[in-house]
Amino acid sequence: MVCFEIHRLHREGFSMRKISEELVIDRRTVSKYLSMDERDFERHPERQSFRHKLLDP
Numbered sequence: 001m002v003c004f005e006i007h008r009l010h011r012e013g014f015s016m017r018k019i020s021e022e023l024v025i026d027r028r029t030v031s032k033y034l035s036m037d038e039r040d041f042e043r044h045p046e047r048q049s050f051r052h053k054l055l056d057p
Contacts, residue, residue, distance in 0.1 A: 003033045003041045010034055 002023065009019045016034070020027045033041070 003036065006030055006033045 002025070005023060006019055009022065010016075014022065016027050016030045020030045023030075
């Protein structure tokens, strides 16, 4: 839902800084979500779950 809210606020003319203040999230996160389209956002959680972590072994 955050991604859709970010895109809605951006369409209304809010800057990335104002969006981050409004939603209390980091500006880099706002930038990342603005660069994603709907398909990328749907695949985002599955990409996160398959990341290899240093502490796995």
